[in-house]
Amino acid sequence: MATYTVNYAGFSLTTHQRFTVAKAITKIHADITGAEAYFAQVIFKQLDLHDCFIGGVLLDEPHLFLSGQIRNGRSEQMKKQLLVELEVALQGASGLAGHQIWAYIDEITPGQMVEYGQILPAxxxxxxxxxxLPAGIQKKLNYLNS
Known part of the structure; x- marks a missing residue:
């Protein structure tokens, strides 16, 4: 239900850092929204610093850009809390300063999303x-949620 894409440029994230970020994003999303942990997926993509521009100018320092797609139906306060907690977790895991981390939340109508072979619920x-869901999928999701 939530897909978080972490694009980063000008620095590297180790496997351990990616794991830490993925676990933090998943926990924050589940804690704040009340959704099960198995609904959060995190995708990492390292970009070349020379492929990133702000204001038409080439990036001159490391940056991390988080884009989260979540189900429509969350309160404004919940979305703000989600952004603040995600930004703090990203600072801690990456070592970047707040001005180097940009985060966005986009909402999608649940009927326009398919996961685990099913249209998502409200x-x-x-x-x-x-x-x-089929029993095998339920078993897998219970495992992911544990």
């Missing part, structure tokens, strides 16, 4: 949706 209908 916020609050997760347990009903889960009960319609």
């Amino acid at each position: 916020v609050g209908d997760d347990s009903i949706w889960f009960s319609t």
